[in-house]
Amino acid sequence: MSNQKKRIVKIEPLKQMVNVDSKLAWKILEDAIREIYNQNVSDLSFEELYRNAYYMILQRFGDKLYSGLVTTLTKHIREVSELIEAAQGDLFLEVLKRKWEDHNKALEMIQGILMYMDRTFIPSTHRTPVYQLGLNLWRDNIIHSSQIQTRLLKTLLDLVQRDEQVKLYLGEE
């Protein structure tokens, strides 16, 4: 009887969690985010990235992870912004659209590997979830960029006007 009881109670203490070097973990994630934007994903292990982010949160490096993400995304989006600004003529809308689609796809992947942060750290600290954060940064740095905002508006209005003129012309015929 006592033997049986002993067996049941035996729960091994949680083995000491791997002590993750937060610098190294963030370096891995930062490099991965760059590769995601470069569309070199097939060599990346989702599990490894998710695990690094997971340990960073567990070991209270959530702030470091979050601020690192903001910095990296902002830096990338600023670079994209310059590319879009440099696009000439009709290319402008094309580049803008392509970069927007790339950004969305990348964001989905980043959201995936940082899902643990979205689930735990973000609600408890009332911050913006990863995907929303990416959209906000895009809006602030690209759509509201002085070089882009007026040009985008003008290009779109020109297109609408051209369209209307064509309709008018065809209608009169």
Place this chain on the structure above:
Amino acid sequence: MKKEETVKLISAEGFEFVISKEAAMVSQTIRNMLTSPGGFAESQRGEVRFPEISTVILEKICQYFYWSLQFVNGKETEFHIEPELTLDLMMAANYLHT
């Protein structure tokens, strides 16, 4: 079952569990791994390595996946968990979002 419908889960010690994708996707984490756009290494190879999950725990997790599918389909049996495993299993469940 076709190969595309299965996924191989590999434990810390290198044991391989081949289970259906449907079962594996009971875990939100694995679901994300396999459905994330762009194709991470895991979804290309159809296998996921868990260097932090031991064979005993991973086996239990695989049993749970199938049990969970049966449960939502109305077969309400009990899922037995050895007390020795509870702590590690809870950690793994948190990690796998299950």
